[in-house]
Amino acid sequence: MAEPAPLSEEEQTALVTSDDPHHPANLICELCRNFYTLGWVTGTGGGISIKQDDNIYIAPSGVQKERLSPQDMFVLSHSTNTYLRTPTPLKPSACTPLFLAAYAKGAGACIHTHSHWAVLVTLISRGKSVFRIANTEMIKGIPWPSRKKYYGFHDTLEIPIIENTAKEEDLRESLEKAIQDYPDTSAVLVRRHGVYVWGDTVWKAKTQAECYDYLFQLAVEMTKLGLDPAGPIEPVTES
Amino acid sequence: MAEPAPLSEEEQTALVTSDDPHHPANLICELCRNFYTLGWVTGTGGGISIKQDDNIYIAPSGVQKERLSPQDMFVLSHSTNTYLRTPTPLKPSACTPLFLAAYAKGAGACIHTHSHWAVLVTLISRGKSVFRIANTEMIKGIPWPSRKKYYGFHDTLEIPIIENTAKEEDLRESLEKAIQDYPDTSAVLVRRHGVYVWGDTVWKAKTQAECYDYLFQLAVEMTKLGLDPAGPIEPVTES
Amino acid sequence: MAEPAPLSEEEQTALVTSDDPHHPANLICELCRNFYTLGWVTGTGGGISIKQDDNIYIAPSGVQKERLSPQDMFVLSHSTNTYLRTPTPLKPSACTPLFLAAYAKGAGACIHTHSHWAVLVTLISRGKSVFRIANTEMIKGIPWPSRKKYYGFHDTLEIPIIENTAKEEDLRESLEKAIQDYPDTSAVLVRRHGVYVWGDTVWKAKTQAECYDYLFQLAVEMTKLGLDPAGPIEPVTES
Amino acid sequence: MAEPAPLSEEEQTALVTSDDPHHPANLICELCRNFYTLGWVTGTGGGISIKQDDNIYIAPSGVQKERLSPQDMFVLSHSTNTYLRTPTPLKPSACTPLFLAAYAKGAGACIHTHSHWAVLVTLISRGKSVFRIANTEMIKGIPWPSRKKYYGFHDTLEIPIIENTAKEEDLRESLEKAIQDYPDTSAVLVRRHGVYVWGDTVWKAKTQAECYDYLFQLAVEMTKLGLDPAGPIEPVTES
Known part of the structure; x- marks a missing residue:
């Protein structure tokens, strides 16, 4: 061209x-x-x-x-x-190649944060290439494109975790692979680094970034309290 | 009509x-x-x-x-x-039916938050349909309508916890039942979701929302420190 | 008169x-x-x-x-x-009688907070009528009137804890007793309630309130990490 | 002169x-x-x-x-x-002599904080005269002058910890020794006190102060979660 x-x-x-x-x-x-x-x-x-x-x-x-x-x-x-x-x-x-990977998916805006909650969530997901959380209201803020709806309360949200690289631009290949492996995801966590979040518009990207960060914080606090973020809802046995 | x-x-x-x-x-x-x-x-x-x-x-x-x-x-x-x-x-x-349930009780304003503290309090109240906290100054900010006064320092405050539903509007029935079962309550916790708080006026609703959130945070921090939010005041044994 | x-x-x-x-x-x-x-x-x-x-x-x-x-x-x-x-x-x-007790001591301003850190510090000081912290830089912000200087880094700061009462105004007697028992103190903690801090001027009161709150937070965080806020400085054994 | x-x-x-x-x-x-x-x-x-x-x-x-x-x-x-x-x-x-020690190293600005995270990091580094953190993206914000580059993701960042003194100005000697022992450092932690950070310009000093504080907070949160801030990256064993 x-x-x-x-x-x-x-x-x-x-x-x-x-x-x-x-x-x-x-x-x-x-x-x-x-x-x-x-x-x-x-x-x-x-x-x-x-x-x-x-x-x-x-x-x-x-x-x-x-x-x-x-x-x-x-x-x-x-x-x-x-x-x-x-x-x-x-x-x-240095995020430019990563942002372009999101735009290639049709995004309208992309946000990259170094939020402590994002980094900590990659650390409590020890030895795993995915972070999972389930049964949480705020999951409803995350779109599920292939089903043309948003995640539901009882769904398990999976966010891929890729390993960090020495240079930020070198993340592109594994980020693209994560997007390929998780075609519905609108976020990719980077271990010991942070998170990339994108959305159809800047407002959707911001909303989703806030929902993800909320979920990350919740997962870390649950872990501190000995609770499993992806665990089932416990039955009510007493009033 | x-x-x-x-x-x-x-x-x-x-x-x-x-x-x-x-x-x-x-x-x-x-x-x-x-x-x-x-x-x-x-x-x-x-x-x-x-x-x-x-x-x-x-x-x-x-x-x-x-x-x-x-x-x-x-x-x-x-x-x-x-x-x-x-x-x-x-x-x-989507909160509209829930707000209407509060207005049916005579409220003048209603606040719904997704505060992490509210969600965490429903998680540390494992298997229970009520959250309890006692012997805390900030309880005094919560009205006790049937006694025409506010809760006292030594009272145990009980806040009903209802289970979350896939759709927010479907919470109305269980929220109304919780209000019926706890006629004095001005808040209902929703497990893994948040809290609804109401008051006679917008300022009372705001004050109560802040008091509840304060109490939720205190309860979570007490739990992290191995203390029971509804436990008794320990006797002073040394200076 | x-x-x-x-x-x-x-x-x-x-x-x-x-x-x-x-x-x-x-x-x-x-x-x-x-x-x-x-x-x-x-x-x-x-x-x-x-x-x-x-x-x-x-x-x-x-x-x-x-x-x-x-x-x-x-x-x-x-x-x-x-x-x-x-x-x-x-x-x-309702704090007025408590403020007057501070003014009777010659204060120029008085601040009462419900800070979570103040409340939590009274809870980790289980069964004790005093909170102690030592070997912390920020102790230097607290005046030591009888010695006409400020506390030093190696000093142990003692803040009396009084038990809360059903009515705030009823705290006055025990607050005055705490001031009598700890004549150098410029703060009194109230168990499960908060803290009263005063100073010669509004700026000194604010500074001291911030220093106390800082120390309370530090003590709570140290406790979460298994460290004793009043403990000795550990010797350095490795580089 | x-x-x-x-x-x-x-x-x-x-x-x-x-x-x-x-x-x-x-x-x-x-x-x-x-x-x-x-x-x-x-x-x-x-x-x-x-x-x-x-x-x-x-x-x-x-x-x-x-x-x-x-x-x-x-x-x-x-x-x-x-x-x-x-x-x-x-x-x-009272920081003036400490700031001058940084200016003697060629700094353009110097920041001294009492951040809780800085103090807590000196406390979790029990008995050690250095704080170490590794394998974290934000390390990249810290310059490595002798190599004319910034720290890399896989590097271990070492920040010297000096012992606090009764008077702030008395820190100068040990601060200067720490700078001598760690000629690449742009920060010195002071046990139970805080941190000194400097940079070539005010903006570099601010950036580095924020990066250090971020790393301190991360290290404290990792410790609460049972993780070692200087530990290796765990291999991924499951998806």
Whole structure:
């Protein structure tokens, strides 16, 4: 495919300039402030990307996520896989290949967190390549695409866990394999690292990221209390 | 009862438009932001409803609770049980039948949270249909209607636990039975799901929701430390 | 002592009206918002009082502590022990007699929290009427009046624990006895209830409340990890 | 070296007066508010310093860290080791000698926190003069100067732990020895006290402080779950 003529500086600036708070460049800044207070993106960790039409907006690497400005955003053309905007001197997110794997599945936004709960859930799932939780209301926030519905209270939710790699971009192959093995999943846990979550829209991605994080926290707290997150509902034997 | 003539669009908008920050449509937005930071309504979970005269205001289903605007509110007539306002394209809260069960008891507002503490308390109450806590100052924030007073420090507070159902609206029957069995309760826990709390006014409902959540957290932390939340006060044997 | 002529409504309003953010009526509102986010005063629990000259400012009972306005403040004359301002229809704080006990000791401000950490610390101090912690940097924030210095890193800090009573005002006698038995203390824990902390000024009271709460949290976390908060420093045996 | 003529009051004020939010005097105030909500600097504990050219800006001792104003800042000349500005009646930070030890290593900013996680990590490292953690993504946020790169996922990060002293300034000698023994470290833990973290710039110092705190929390939570923070990655044996 022939590469398009590069955008002028004005055109590049226009890509990330809008009065609309829901414009991807603005929304990424606002959501990152939100995620910082949740402990998801401290230490410049984690990331977020939103796709609008053919444009993929991505927060840069190695910056204070709670202090982003719209001018910090990278913009990538989905169809040509070329950058429309590369704000000097920032570096593109190392998550970019992972985000693209989600977009290849039809996602509209992708969130990567280093939440302690996500990391701890991969550690309590010792020696296993999947985390399981069942019989929990918040499972209902997770879509089950092949059945065209959401998970139900009594379903067991399975989230694949892939092993971490020395370089973040090297996760792509195993992430793609996990997506292949778990075609209904909208999240992949990375052992001792965090989680990737995606959704059809930015709001669905955010909702699902919050539901997953809630479930991870619940599973860790249940484990501390000697309870099995994937265990059955105990019968009521006394009032 | 004959249904009233439907409201015009102007009349519907007027229902949720006010400069008064204490107007139910405004207050629900503000309280939901508060509840989001408390972890009660993440992932679009949870809900809140306020009754003013005959009008019941209810936050919609499946939306970012910390980003509500007054225009998002459903309004239901209590006397006719018909919607006065159904903001397109939002969906009414699945909690609505549960909120109505509280209003049938004379409540002025109802709060539903997915707080981890509420869920964990139903899990440490293994095999039991009631959660008990005693000898705690914060119990004093909970009303005891049949005695026309509040619970006292030495009283044992009992909160019924009902089993969760696949669909939220199907909880109504067991919630009503729990209210019947525990006529003094202002909260019902739902196993592996959360809690419904109501009060005479929105402020009483909020206060009670905070007191209950405080007590749930205390009970979970006591359990982690090997202490029984409903146990007796130990005698002082050394200084 | 002859009671002074009651203040006019204008004079009463003037007592709590000021543009100075450090005016007690303003500061109480701001600090209560701060304390709410710390989890110290949820469910309308807890309280705060500041003394300026002869006037004692006290937040009312049973209100949303994070939503106070200066007009909500009670003002009490220290010298005459009569209310200069009783904002209708609010109720004076049940903590008032306890605050007065601190003012009798020369305090300039008093803070009462229901912090979970305070309550849990009284529960891990099973059967004891004192909580002890030693060898912790943050102990240095606590004054030791009889020695005209602050506690040192190697000192053991002792905070008396009194037993809770059915009515908050009935705590006064045992609180006064605890102050008598521990003349250097600037805090008294109340079992299964919370803590009272006071200081020479509002800022010292706030600092000390934060230091105590920090120490309580540390002690609870140490206990969860099998460590004794009052234990000795272990020798270093390996690098 | 001859001491420079002292600055006039106007010159001293000019040192801390700027409209630029990134001016050290402004940034220290903003970051301290951030650190307060993270629980790093409650009870007037902790501290921060930023070096700009030859000027070292330091937050004062014993003040509410979340309520600092630029006028509260001390300014020290690095080259002459004399104060350019000593705002009456504030006291210089007891951390100053420790900050200077970091500046002697070439740091551009230094952060001292009393985070519970830092203190707890020194307590779970019983009898050891070093804390170790391995196989964790967030290790990648920590620079490894002698190798001119950052730590990698599979590396074991070692952070020296020094013993606390009665007076904060007396830590300098052992802090300097720790820096000598661990020439690559950008943090020193102080047992039962907290942590000192520094970086080439204020943003690097903040990023590293957040990464370290994240790792400390993870290590404490792993210990609660019976896992070894420095342990190997377990092989996957089941899906």
